[in-house]
Each structure stands twice: as structure tokens, then as C-alpha cells.
Amino acid sequence: MIESQSKESIVRHRYAAGAKERSDKLCCPVDYESEYLEVIPREVIERDYGCGDPSRYLVQGETVLDLGSGTGKICFIAAQVVGPNGKVVGVDMTDEMLEVARRNAPIVAQRIGYANVEFRKGRIQDLALDLEMLDQELKKEPITDVASFLRADELAGELRVKHPLIISGSIDVVVSSCVLNLVEPKSKPQLFDEIFRVLRKGGRAVISDIVSDEAVPEQMQNDPELWSGCISGALTEGGFLAAFENAGFYGIQILKRDVNPWRTVRGIEFRSVTVEAFKGKQGECFERNQAIIYRGPFKEVLDDDNHRMERGKRYAVCGKTYNLYKKAPYREFFEFIDPIVDVPLAEAKPFNCSRTSLRHPKETKGQDYNTTTEPNNKCCDGGSCC
Numbered sequence: 001m002i003e004s005q006s007k008e009s010i011v012r013h014r015y016a017a018g019a020k021e022r023s024d025k026l027c028c029p030v031d032y033e034s035e036y037l038e039v040i041p042r043e044v045i046e047r048d049y050g051c052g053d054p055s056r057y058l059v060q061g062e063t064v065l066d067l068g069s070g071t072g073k074i075c076f077i078a079a080q081v082v083g084p085n086g087k088v089v090g091v092d093m094t095d096e097m098l099e100v101a102r103r104n105a106p107i108v109a110q111r112i113g114y115a116n117v118e119f120r121k122g123r124i125q126d127l128a129l130d131l132e133m134l135d136q137e138l139k140k141e142p143i144t145d146v147a148s149f150l151r152a153d154e155l156a157g158e159l160r161v162k163h164p165l166i167i168s169g170s171i172d173v174v175v176s177s178c179v180l181n182l183v184e185p186k187s188k189p190q191l192f193d194e195i196f197r198v199l200r201k202g203g204r205a206v207i208s209d210i211v212s213d214e215a216v217p218e219q220m221q222n223d224p225e226l227w228s229g230c231i232s233g234a235l236t237e238g239g240f241l242a243a244f245e246n247a248g249f250y251g252i253q254i255l256k257r258d259v260n261p262w263r264t265v266r267g268i269e270f271r272s273v274t275v276e277a278f279k280g281k282q283g284e285c286f287e288r289n290q291a292i293i294y295r296g297p298f299k300e301v302l303d304d305d306n307h308r309m310e311r312g313k314r315y316a317v318c319g320k321t322y323n324l325y326k327k328a329p330y331r332e333f334f335e336f337i338d339p340i341v342d343v344p345l346a347e348a349k350p351f352n353c354s355r356t357s358l359r360h361p362k363e364t365k366g367q368d369y370n371t372t373t374e375p376n377n378k379c380c381d382g383g384s385c386c
């Protein structure tokens with residue numbers, strides 16, 4: 001039986017070795033866009049232990065956080081996608097990985113013409129704690145007895161508040177490739193909470209990881225080789241999506257799922273998926289007399305706030321939900337109906353978002369609406385309706 005701490009030590013030990021010399025056993029083949037690889041030094045590309053390419057889903061100007069950045073390949077690709085106005089931060093807990101990534105960062109910067117990547121030392125389930133800063137403090141006040149141990153714990157708490165490794169709400173996109181599975185089971189909920197914390201409202205996570213088609217038995221979870229090899233720490237396909245949901249994300253979807261498993265162990269299939277999840281559904285609900293219509297193709301849908309909507313019907317939604325649906329990943333599925341007379345936010349009354357209700361057209365047009373019009377020549381592309 002491996003204890004939680006030793007699981008993390010085994011992971012650190014294995015990836016320290018993997019940083020120094022390529023380990024074929026840790027590689028799951030990934031197709032990267034070759035144009036971005038040209039500026040990345042060979043040792044970084046060789047020591048690639050990822051299982052997907054979340055950098056494909058980034059856009060210019062974004063601030064990106066890569067969890068478990070390893071030798072830095074995803075960060076160096078992301079640096080080129082987000083461009084000089086964007087920024088990339090890689091976090092890893094293994095010194096040997098950080099050493100390779102940091103040594104290569106100036107080389108990539110020189111080749112692309114700007115420096116927008118940095119690497120920080122931390123554990124991804126505790127993104128507030130700067131491990132290098134804690135290390136410096138502990139050199140001044142080493143742990144020698146229970147009192148100094150308790151003081152160190154206190155100090156870590158202070159650092160999280162006063163000098164967080166990653167500030168809350170500071171990131172546009174959290175990416176990761178093949179790392180979340182390596183976090184011990186008891187820390188996984190905290191890991192997803194941390195991803196949520198660091199994202200700004202409206203930000204998103206795009207995570208590639210190994211998932212299993214069946215739950216991994218405890219005996220396999222306790223196998224250090226399988227654990228550190230990105231196998232037995234895998235969540236199930238459903239469990240992975242549920243972990244995002246439990247942390248408060250919405251609009252969660254599978255962007256890519258490998259048809260063929262990377263490995264099958266004792267009949268359980270392990271494959272790579274890339275999942276996207278959004279932050280921003282939290283907040284107050286106000287009545288602005290807006291309505292939406294779900295376009296289909298399904299007969300009905302249920303969103304992450306439990307609004308159940310049937311195809312083609314008009315539903316009352318609060319201003320927050322209305323604006324959420326107008327953006328990715330929802331906008332293509334809805335029609336949007338603004339009221340004829342706008343309700344300014346300052347005058348809007350609270351809206352009860354816990355129930356789903358239909359909205360009569362009179363509510364968006366106004367109860368006294370009684371207009372009769374001539375045919376609208378702008379209603380059809382050809383300029384004539386019938």
C-alpha cells in the first residue's frame with residue numbers, strides 16, 4: 001500500500017529522471033502543429049510526456065497557466081499562439097523539470113523575438129503556495145522541532161495570502177497535458193477548486209488528460225509504476241467531467257477523445273481526452289424581460305444551473321444567463337429575444353433562477369403592444385418574403 005505522500009514522491013522521483021533522460025514508457029503520441037515546434041530546442045521536444053495539445057484552443061493575447069509544465073513544450077507553443085501581448089506561466093513541482101524549462105526559455109524567447117513565458121515552482125493542487133519562497137524562508141528558520149514545524153505551517157499559510165504563487169482571478173485559460181491524474185485522490189477536489197480560483201470570471205480550462213472507461217481498482221491504484229505512469233490515477237470519463245461540474249464550472253464539453261486507447265491494463269482502457277470548462281455562471285440574477293429559444297437538435301436540454309428547456313419554446317431567463325448563452329459554448333444553440341423596451345440593470349428586479357418558466361411573447365413586447373405593420377422588406381435575403 002502506498003501512502004498519499006509517497007505517491008507524490010514517486011511521481012517527483014520518476015519525472016526528475018524523465019527530465020534528465022527521455023523515458024519512452026511515459027510517452028503518449030501527440031500531434032502538435034509543426035510550425036510551433038521549429039523554435040523549440042530538441043531536449044524539450046524529446047522529453048515530452050503529454051497526452052494532448054490544449055494549446056490548439058488558445059487565442060492571441062490570452063494569459064495562460066500550464067499545470068505540470070514539465071520541460072515546457074506546451075508553454076513554448078502557447079507563447080507563440082498568444083503572441084507578445086499574451087503571457088504564459090508554467091507550474092511544476094519537480095526541480096529537474098523546471099531546470100530544463102527555465103534553461104530553454106531564453107532560447108525560445110530569442111528565436112520568437114519576445115519573452116512571455118515564465119516557470120514557477122508549486123504543487124498544482126495548492127497554486128497559492130510558492131514553494132521557492134517557502135524554501136527561502138525555511139532556510140532562515142529551519143524545521144528542527146515541533147514548534148518550528150508548526151511555525152513553518154503558519155508561514156506557508158501567510159505566504160499563500162501575502163504572496164500567492166498564482167493570484168485569484170488572474171488567468172484567462174488554464175491548460176494542462178497529462179498531469180491531473182498524477183494528483184493523489186484526496187487532493188483532486190482541491191485541485192479542481194484551485195483551477196476555478198485562479199481563473200478570471202469568463203475564463204476557461206482546457207485540459208488534456210488520461211481517463212479510464214471503468215473505475216480503477218484500489219490494487220492498481222497502489223501500484224507505483226502504474227500510478228506514476230499516468231495510468232492508475234486516471235479518473236473515469238464521467239468522473240473527469242463531474243469533477244469540473246462539482247468545482248462550479250459550466251458548459252463542460254469533450255473537445256477531443258481518442259478512439260483508440262493509449263494503453264489497456266487488465267481489461268481497462270486508458271485514453272486521452274481534452275475537455276473544456278468555463279467559469280462565470282455564479283452571480284446575481286436580475287429580470288430584464290429577456291427570452292431565449294433553444295434551437296435543437298435535441299428535444300430538450302438541461303444546463304448547469306438546472307434550467308430544462310424544450311426545443312422551440314420561449315423561456316424567461318435572467319440577464320446573467322442571457323449573456324452567458326450569447327457566448328461560447330452555447331451561442332449557436334439559442335435564439336435571443338430582447339424586450340422592445342429595455343429594462344436598465346439599475347432598475348431590474350431580482351429574478352428567481354432556480355425555476356425554469358416559459359415567457360409569453362407579450363412579456364417581451366409589452367402588454368399594450370397592438371401594432372400592425374406593412375410587410376417587412378428586410379426579412380428575407382432576396383428582399384421579398386413570399
Ligand SMILES: C[S@@+](CC[C@H](N)C(=O)[O-])C[C@H]1O[C@@H](n2cnc3c(N)ncnc32)[C@H](O)[C@@H]1O
Nearest residue numbers: 015048049050068069070092093094123124177
Ligand atoms: C506526465 S508529465 C507531463 C509534462 C508536460 N505537461 C508535457 O506535456 O510534457 C507530468 C508533469 O507534472 C508534474 N507534476 C506531477 N504532479 C504534480 C503536482 N502535484 N504539482 C505540480 N507538478 C506536478 C511532473 O513533475 C511532470 O513534470
